[in-house]
Amino acid sequence: LFSAVELAPRDPILGLNEQFNADPNPAKVNLGVGVYFDDAGKLPLLACVKAAEQQLTDAAKPRGYLPIDGIAAYDKAVQGLVFGSFADGQAALAAGRVATVQALGGTGGLKVGADFLKKLNPGAKVLISDPSWENHRALFTNAGFPVETYAYYDAANRGLNFAGMLADLQAAAAGTIVVLHACCHNPTGYDITPSQWDEVIAVLKARGLVPFLDMAYQGFGDGIAEDGAVIRQFLAAGVESFFVATSFSKSFSLYGERVGALSVVCASKDEAARVLSQLKITIRTNYSNPPTHGAQVVATVLDTPALRAQWEDELAGMRVRIKQMRQLLADKLVAAGVKQDFSFITRQRGMFSYSGLNKAQMERLRSEFGVYGVDSGRICVAALNTRNIDGVVAAIAKVV
Numbered sequence: 538l539f540s541a542v543e544l545a546p547r548d549p550i551l552g553l554n555e556q557f558n559a560d561p562n563p564a565k566v567n568l569g570v571g572v573y574f575d576d577a578g579k580l581p582l583l584a585c586v587k588a589a590e591q592q593l594t595d596a597a598k599p600r601g602y603l604p605i606d607g608i609a610a611y612d613k614a615v616q617g618l619v620f621g622s623f624a625d626g627q628a629a630l631a632a633g634r635v636a637t638v639q640a641l642g643g644t645g646g647l648k649v650g651a652d653f654l655k656k657l658n659p660g661a662k663v664l665i666s667d668p669s670w671e672n673h674r675a676l677f678t679n680a681g682f683p684v685e686t687y688a689y690y691d692a693a694n695r696g697l698n699f700a701g702m703l704a705d706l707q708a709a710a711a712g713t714i715v716v717l718h719a720c721c722h723n724p725t726g727y728d729i730t731p732s733q734w735d736e737v738i739a740v741l742k743a744r745g746l747v748p749f750l751d752m753a754y755q756g757f758g759d760g761i762a763e764d765g766a767v768i769r770q771f772l773a774a775g776v777e778s779f780f781v782a783t784s785f786s787k788s789f790s791l792y793g794e795r796v797g798a799l800s801v802v803c804a805s806k807d808e809a810a811r812v813l814s815q816l817k818i819t820i821r822t823n824y825s826n827p828p829t830h831g832a833q834v835v836a837t838v839l840d841t842p843a844l845r846a847q848w849e850d851e852l853a854g855m856r857v858r859i860k861q862m863r864q865l866l867a868d869k870l871v872a873a874g875v876k877q878d879f880s881f882i883t884r885q886r887g888m889f890s891y892s893g894l895n896k897a898q899m900e901r902l903r904s905e906f907g908v909y910g911v912d913s914g915r916i917c918v919a920a921l922n923t924r925n926i927d928g929v930v931a932a933i934a935k936v937v
């Protein structure tokens with residue numbers, strides 16, 4: 538049966554973890570996968586999460602099946618976070634225009650949305666940014682879509698090709714699904730400005746494109762409200778229908794709980810009810826219904842004022858530390874005598890820096906120095922700390 542099965546390549550991001558774990562080099566540093574580590578190099582268990590888990594343990598309940606679309610209080614908390622802090626969002630929620638389902642991480646939200654869209658509009662094409670998170674292409678391809686790109690990164694100028702982005706969107710056929718990074722673009726770390734978003738939104742609207750926002754890093758750029766502001770812009774511009782995938786993997790440091798969501802903004806309450814019924818079929822036929830723990834933790838934190846304040850503080854702490862590491866990395870590269878200008882690292886946002894290093898340099902970083910980043914040149918700044926940064930800088934200085 539399996540004699541013709543080909544060996545698939547390793548996943549470009551998660552496959553690096555396997556390689557990293559097998560590397561005996563005691564000085565190895567994992568800057569591959571997008572995971573935040575604290576200054577001691579430890580994966581944090583947030584105090585707000587620990588407190589919520591304690592509350593849940595103290596009032597431990599049996600675990601029945603969840604509803605197909607997840608815990609109602611969790612879906613409501615997600616809606617509050619994504620849409621609830623501004624008037625247009627509150628109006629959309631009050632009008633019942635938003636269908637939200639609990640999903641297995643942000644990836645799960647993307648997949649449920651992709652499967653639903655494939656049934657809805659089987660002939661559509663998907664556009665992702667050039668470059669984008671490696672799994673965007675793979676996920677939408679596996680959902681059956683042809684996947685192409687819109688211009689985004691300008692390698693020569695270490696910035697954005699905004700004119701190219703607009704031109705590509707303008708040329709897209711009506712109904713094309715456009716995957717957009719709500720904040721902290723993965724992998725480049727370059728976001729478009731609010732006024733550029735207005736221009737993008739105007740084109741999406743005029744061309745009848747289907748926006749699918751991936752919001753995996755809310756709170757890692759400038760703040761929770763600031764990073765989520767693009768949602769307000771979509772609603773304020775009168776975009777009737779769009780998708781938002783949410784992830785709490787990073788912002789709650791709950792990677793292994795697979796806790797995320799998909800929200801679909803619809804034109805009316807009636808439409809939202811019909812969309813929700815279809816999302817539920819997608820979920821039921823994939824994994825039946827979601828797991829309990831992570832969503833309960835997130836809902837408890839978001840709905841308990843003291844825990845929510847604690848979460849916002851802890852998230853701010855992660856954001857500030859990443860920014861410090863960006864500055865330190867740029868400064869130390871200069872101090873190490875690297876002539877190439879790396880000051881762009883401090884202008885990028887979120888967990889990643891698109892370093893500009895090529896595949897051969899990234900391979901050399903891995904094989905000679907035990908410094909693991911993605912072949913595209915992406916490094917996870919959130920995994921740098923005051924102990925490992927000198928080794929990383931010395932290694933980069935050697936390969937450039």
Ligand code: LMR
Binds near residue numbers: 551571572670672723
């Ligand atoms: C990443 O880009 O490293 C993260 O989003 C983790 C993943 O699933 O790839």
